Amino acid sequence: MKKVLLGLLVFQLVTFTANAQIQKGSVLLGGSINFANSNNDQQRTSDLGSDRNTTSNEFSFDPKIGVALENNWVIGAMVIFKTGKSIMDATTYSSTNSSKEKLTNEQNAFGVGLFARKYFPFGDKFSAFGELNSGSLWNKNSSIYEYNNGTPAESENKYTEYQTNLLAGIAYFPKNWMAIELSTNLVTFTSSNQETNTIDYSNNSFDFGLNTSAISLGVSSFLNNK
Known part of the structure; x- marks a missing residue:
């Protein structure tokens, strides 16, 4: 009985796959957005120590255009x-006094890249997909540091970053020409070289993005897809 049910399931998936395809020559117009927010509040457990609160938020938007070669x-x-x-507020307590500090960081980036995406239909309205993309980002970071309400110390840093992402997602097709997508980064490789007045350093890193902050929501339309 199990073999019969498994055979029927495979037959159904193969049948659905024939009906849910991105046809060769279709043009993709779409994009995805991601928003992440975090708040970390640390309270001292004695008269000494520090109270620290850090809040951060990030937003990204990635418009795309592509063509189905196959x-x-x-x-x-x-x-x-x-x-x-991101904003960090801290108050440090000693046996004689207390001190306050605040650090505000702002980051803005613009970039361009290329992508390749493979769809794996598993129903008449659903398809899984995998994507590999790579590109360059031009970053600008601004920081303001304040200590005991004194004169703020400001700094600015500009650098280029090279990033490659492997992501996976699922697409729902309410129409043959439109898809609503949910995706997440599986692996991200980042390479950057930063220079300031006092330091010059390179950074290479791997991130495994299986977390809610790596999830993006997207919409794509497929011109000429029947």
Whole structure:
């Protein structure tokens, strides 16, 4: 009985796959957005120590255009916009007095890249997909540090970042020409070289993005897809 049910399931998926395809020659117009917010509040447990609160938020938008070179294979170009802000407030207590400090960081980035996406239909309205994209981002970071309400110390840093992402997602097709997508980064590789007046350093990192802050919501339309 189990074998019969498994055979029927496979037959159903194969049948659905034939009906849910991105056809060769279709043009993809779409994009995705991501918003993440966090708040970390640390309270001292004795008369000494520090109270510290850190809040941060990030927003990104990635419009894309591509073409299906083969059924369910799309390659194209993308533009990347990112912005974020974090604020750290801390009060440190000693046996004689207390001190306050505040650090505000703002980041803005613009970039361009290329992507390749493969769709894996599993129903008449659903498809899983995997995507590999890579591009360059031009970043600008601004920081303001305040200590005991004194004169703020400001700094600015500009640098170029190279980023490659492997992501996976699922798409729902209410119409053959439109998809609502939910995706998450699986692996991100980042390489950057930063220079300031006092330091010059390079950074290479791998991130495994299986968390809510790595989830993006997107919408795509497919011109000429029947």
